[in-house]
Amino acid sequence: MSTLDAHLSDLLATISSELPEVTTRYMFGCEAFFANRTIYALVWDGRLCVKLPEQRRFDEALALDGAGRWSPMPKGQGMGWWVMLPEALHDDLDALTPWVERAHRLAMMAPAKKPTRAKPTTPSAAKRKPAAKARRATRRH
Numbered sequence: 001m002s003t004l005d006a007h008l009s010d011l012l013a014t015i016s017s018e019l020p021e022v023t024t025r026y027m028f029g030c031e032a033f034f035a036n037r038t039i040y041a042l043v044w045d046g047r048l049c050v051k052l053p054e055q056r057r058f059d060e061a062l063a064l065d066g067a068g069r070w071s072p073m074p075k076g077q078g079m080g081w082w083v084m085l086p087e088a089l090h091d092d093l094d095a096l097t098p099w100v101e102r103a104h105r106l107a108m109m110a111p112a113k114k115p116t117r118a119k120p121t122t123p124s125a126a127k128r129k130p131a132a133k134a135r136r137a138t139r140r141h
Contacts, residue, residue, distance in 0.1 A: 005030065008043040008090060015093065015100045016041075021108065028072055033104075037114075040107035041100055044070060048090065050103035053081040053110075057102055061085065 009031040016022045023034045032042040041050045049070040052058040066086030089096040
């Protein structure tokens with residue numbers, strides 16, 4: 001993590017420290033912040049990004065001078081509801097805090113997500129064989 005990314009992550013942590021149900025983890029190759037198991041902010045390549053799944057808030061944030069759509073994809077297609085906040089906000093806690101709090105509030109309003117466990121994509125060979133044998137046995141009789 002670059003020095004700038006570490007600084008921005010610390011800013012998000014400071015703002016989020018008073019907010020409920022905040023957790024962090026490494027996601028999309030960067031530090032991500034969650035509320036109610038829903039991602040609401042992250043640090044991406046020297047920028048602060050927030051998820052604002054409410055059209056009015058999303059449009060307001062995108063209209064800020066220096067804001068842009070966040071896109072981790074090489075072709076530049078924006079991810080739904082994600083805004084890279086202007087770099088001018090990076091050191092202005094008074095201006096940055098409301099955006100982080102809005103993103104957090106919207107994440108808290110999202111339906112609660114259950115913890116996920118890794119599921120195998122295909123049944124193991126041991127599980128397939130008995131079923132196949134049973135089908136063959138019923139066809140013969």
